[in-house]
Amino acid sequence: MAKRNLFYAQSGGVTAAINATACGVIQTARANRSRIGKVFAGRNGILGALREELIDTGAESAKTIAALRHTPAGAFGSCRYKLKDPQVDDSEYERLLAVFEAHDIGYFLYNGGGDSADTCLKVAQLAARHGYPLQAIHLPKTVDNDLPFTDCCPGFGSVAKYVAVSTREAGLDVASMCETSTKVFILEVMGRHAGWIAAAAGLAAERDGDPPHLILFPEIAFDPARFLARVERTVKRHGYCVVVASEGARFADGAFLADSGATDAFGHKQLGGVAPTLAAMVKDNLGYKYHWALADYLQRAARHIASATDIEQAYAVGKAGVEYALAGRSGVMVTIERGRGARYRWSLGEAPLEKVANVERKLPRGFISRDGFGITAAARAQLAPLIAGEDYPPYGRDGLPCYARVEQKLVARKLKTPFPA
Amino acid sequence: MAKRNLFYAQSGGVTAAINATACGVIQTARANRSRIGKVFAGRNGILGALREELIDTGAESAKTIAALRHTPAGAFGSCRYKLKDPQVDDSEYERLLAVFEAHDIGYFLYNGGGDSADTCLKVAQLAARHGYPLQAIHLPKTVDNDLPFTDCCPGFGSVAKYVAVSTREAGLDVASMCETSTKVFILEVMGRHAGWIAAAAGLAAERDGDPPHLILFPEIAFDPARFLARVERTVKRHGYCVVVASEGARFADGAFLADSGATDAFGHKQLGGVAPTLAAMVKDNLGYKYHWALADYLQRAARHIASATDIEQAYAVGKAGVEYALAGRSGVMVTIERGRGARYRWSLGEAPLEKVANVERKLPRGFISRDGFGITAAARAQLAPLIAGEDYPPYGRDGLPCYARVEQKLVARKLKTPFPA
Numbered sequence: 001m002a003k004r005n006l007f008y009a010q011s012g013g014v015t016a017a018i019n020a021t022a023c024g025v026i027q028t029a030r031a032n033r034s035r036i037g038k039v040f041a042g043r044n045g046i047l048g049a050l051r052e053e054l055i056d057t058g059a060e061s062a063k064t065i066a067a068l069r070h071t072p073a074g075a076f077g078s079c080r081y082k083l084k085d086p087q088v089d090d091s092e093y094e095r096l097l098a099v100f101e102a103h104d105i106g107y108f109l110y111n112g113g114g115d116s117a118d119t120c121l122k123v124a125q126l127a128a129r130h131g132y133p134l135q136a137i138h139l140p141k142t143v144d145n146d147l148p149f150t151d152c153c154p155g156f157g158s159v160a161k162y163v164a165v166s167t168r169e170a171g172l173d174v175a176s177m178c179e180t181s182t183k184v185f186i187l188e189v190m191g192r193h194a195g196w197i198a199a200a201a202g203l204a205a206e207r208d209g210d211p212p213h214l215i216l217f218p219e220i221a222f223d224p225a226r227f228l229a230r231v232e233r234t235v236k237r238h239g240y241c242v243v244v245a246s247e248g249a250r251f252a253d254g255a256f257l258a259d260s261g262a263t264d265a266f267g268h269k270q271l272g273g274v275a276p277t278l279a280a281m282v283k284d285n286l287g288y289k290y291h292w293a294l295a296d297y298l299q300r301a302a303r304h305i306a307s308a309t310d311i312e313q314a315y316a317v318g319k320a321g322v323e324y325a326l327a328g329r330s331g332v333m334v335t336i337e338r339g340r341g342a343r344y345r346w347s348l349g350e351a352p353l354e355k356v357a358n359v360e361r362k363l364p365r366g367f368i369s370r371d372g373f374g375i376t377a378a379a380r381a382q383l384a385p386l387i388a389g390e391d392y393p394p395y396g397r398d399g400l401p402c403y404a405r406v407e408q409k410l411v412a413r414k415l416k417t418p419f420p421a
Numbered sequence: 422m423a424k425r426n427l428f429y430a431q432s433g434g435v436t437a438a439i440n441a442t443a444c445g446v447i448q449t450a451r452a453n454r455s456r457i458g459k460v461f462a463g464r465n466g467i468l469g470a471l472r473e474e475l476i477d478t479g480a481e482s483a484k485t486i487a488a489l490r491h492t493p494a495g496a497f498g499s500c501r502y503k504l505k506d507p508q509v510d511d512s513e514y515e516r517l518l519a520v521f522e523a524h525d526i527g528y529f530l531y532n533g534g535g536d537s538a539d540t541c542l543k544v545a546q547l548a549a550r551h552g553y554p555l556q557a558i559h560l561p562k563t564v565d566n567d568l569p570f571t572d573c574c575p576g577f578g579s580v581a582k583y584v585a586v587s588t589r590e591a592g593l594d595v596a597s598m599c600e601t602s603t604k605v606f607i608l609e610v611m612g613r614h615a616g617w618i619a620a621a622a623g624l625a626a627e628r629d630g631d632p633p634h635l636i637l638f639p640e641i642a643f644d645p646a647r648f649l650a651r652v653e654r655t656v657k658r659h660g661y662c663v664v665v666a667s668e669g670a671r672f673a674d675g676a677f678l679a680d681s682g683a684t685d686a687f688g689h690k691q692l693g694g695v696a697p698t699l700a701a702m703v704k705d706n707l708g709y710k711y712h713w714a715l716a717d718y719l720q721r722a723a724r725h726i727a728s729a730t731d732i733e734q735a736y737a738v739g740k741a742g743v744e745y746a747l748a749g750r751s752g753v754m755v756t757i758e759r760g761r762g763a764r765y766r767w768s769l770g771e772a773p774l775e776k777v778a779n780v781e782r783k784l785p786r787g788f789i790s791r792d793g794f795g796i797t798a799a800a801r802a803q804l805a806p807l808i809a810g811e812d813y814p815p816y817g818r819d820g821l822p823c824y825a826r827v828e829q830k831l832v833a834r835k836l837k838t839p840f841p842a
């Protein structure tokens with residue numbers, strides 16, 4: 001069998017674990033030199049394929065590739081770019097195939113969330129239609145943990161650990177000063193459509209009364225009166241109240257809290273900020289001193305406090321992607337499957353992309369406590385194993401983590417037409 | 422010499438390292454049982470002394486006390502409480518002395534910032550005036566790093582490390598997606614009056630062009646036009662721009678940026694938020710997609726990424742406090758002194774509280790680059806050693822750090838009058 005080249009690309013929001021998947025892909029491909037030729041990475045994701053900007057990962061040392069395992073964000077660049085619907089305009093998909101053909105790419109490994117699963121499926125279908133031999137494999141990645149058919153998504157466990165650890169730490173801070181200072185602390189976390197990340201904050205609580213005292217999920221309609229009553233009750237009972245709010249928290253009519261809030265000095269609506277909106281509500285109605293934090297990218301980039309389980313899975317997913325491709329599979333996503341029994345065990349599997357693409361997995365109602373403000377034992381059982389274990393990056397003598405720097409050396413173009421044409 | 426009791430209290434904003442100082446105090450006192458009787462801790466700081474709410478640390482196991490070293494926030498409670506000026510009303514200081522006398526307290530170790538140095542001094546003076554034998558020692562603590570006569574302040578190194586690491590991580594995140602997504606990222610950090618914490622973000626940059634691209638210091642008047650021009654230039658050159666802004670950033674007229682911003686839905690001025698103010702400025706004038714983060718308490722509570730140097734110093738300061746007290750000293754603050762030479766070495770010293778109290782040490786102009794947006798080599802040399810080394814807390818199998826829980830068992834009151842009377 002002739003050696004063919006491999007193309008790997010990162011898509012959408014980056015995570016603390018996506019480079020571990022890249023590491024798994026590249027190291028496994030290098031271990032299979034007899035069957036895989038060059039390993040290209042798309043510069044800025046799928047845009048790199050469209051523009052024929054292919055990074056030659058062969059130019060990177062084994063040491064740099066190994067360091068990807070402990071490096072956050074997207075080492076080859078990622079993008080938010082939605083390909084045109086090929087039913088309407090198939091020029092972009094045709095272009096992808098032309099680039100793949102020009103560079104003899106036989107393996108397409110696409111690392112992203114729901115949108116990229118859809119792209120990967122369409123590429124697989126187009127290649128089949130053209131009779132172009134291509135193994136197209138989707139590698140899951142999303143901090144939102146909202147892909148179906150996989151027990152969890154690489155990237156989520158690390159953001160979950162960051163949020164749980166930060167909630168525990170900030171909770172101790174507030175508790176120790178609440179008598180004369182801040183009584184209400186609000187931490188806003190990611191998850192526009194699903195409350196998985198917010199739910200992870202619930203892992204911080206060990207005993208009754210521990211923070212977080214309230215979690216606001218996108219899945220539960222926000223009721224200001226119930227919220228305020230609960231905050232007040234918590235402050236009266238415990239002296240303080242820690243709230244973790246999903247950025248996707250919304251009112252019963254579907255409007256986001258983040259859109260309801262502030263107007264800046266110029267009269268423009270200010271974007272973002274469930275936390276300040278809630279803080280203003282608390283101050284106006286209850287008069288408590290408050291503080292709030294918005295972790296934003298800090299949470300998904302926090303490789304320094306990554307979950308060892310997450311990093312192992314992210315790496316394994318990349319490795320399996322190459323193995324599946326070599327085994328002739330295509331049009332599938334690598335999945336993480338949980339074993340039965342109380343002790344957490346996982347293995348890898350696969351799911352057909354037809355079923356995966358564009359399906360969003362919300363937090364099940366059974367994971368949210370009856371009152372809508374906390375997590376259940378079922379949620380805890382599901383989430384706790386995903387943050388287990390620490391996987392620290394190496395640090396320099398300067399006290400900072402040593403993260404990989406990739407050269408991003410591009411291979412020469414072979415096509416005559418540029419993109420866009 | 423008769424055994425006398427020791428009183429320790431935490432004051433003001435808590436940190437990731439203040440409990441390490443408590444650990445140093447208690448372990449050293451326990452090692453000197455022949456001279457020190459009981460070790461009391463004030464419940465919620467100095468309020469605990471005023472109210473005669475004394476925590477008997479003897480009720481805590483050696484294991485719990487040892488765990489304080491790796492536990493963030495104030496295990497005995499802290500407070501923001503300014504004692505009345507004794508020149509005007511000396512009832513509170515008299516009350517302190519009455520409580521000390523009732524419990525035979527011969528050693529007063531007060532752990533805080535500038536205000537508490539002043540309190541400690543006044544207690545020492547009052548005791549001397551009354552002929553009450555008391556060793557009053559101040560133990561420095563502040564994330565703001567703004568105390569004079571000490572090379573650095575315990576608590577600062579850990580927040581500095583958090584900010585430098587987070588800046589590096591978020592910078593990689595933004596860099597990897599800037600072509601099609603966020604171009605400007607703003608991280609707001611603490612430091613209302615001094616730019617030490619903001620300066621620490623500068624340590625994240627290794628090479629020219631590395632984030633952070635701009636730092637906004639309280640010490641440099643904010644000029645919107647210059648700021649926007651620099652942001653635009655940075656985006657054009659590097660594709661993205663990372664800004665780290667001190668919460669104390671202010672205009673030339675002294676007004677805080679945080680106060681200039683948003684009004685909420687009810688027309689109330691929204692508190693906090695240099696980052697959203699800057700983000701709105703960037704959006705309105707340059708049109709770039711932005712994101713912002715506000716770390717708030719997360720930064721000062723982040724024991725999970727504490728600086729080993731900071732924790733060692735925090736512990737050593739507590740230990741030295743007890744030793745100084747036993748040696749008969751009073752009215753002094755324990756200081757950290759930097760050795761000469763390129764290799765970082767430190768030892769402990771002392772400074773008279775008359776000189777320390779209420780003096781604020783700002784970031785020297787020589788630590789800020791000429792253009793006002795970065796740090797100099799001198800700043801780097803000063804700050805880099807303070808974030809060196811990692812000192813991870815132990816983690817449970819649940820993936821969360823194991824932090825100490827203190828019982829806070831109070832000793833019986835001896836005074837008849839309550840506080841306030």
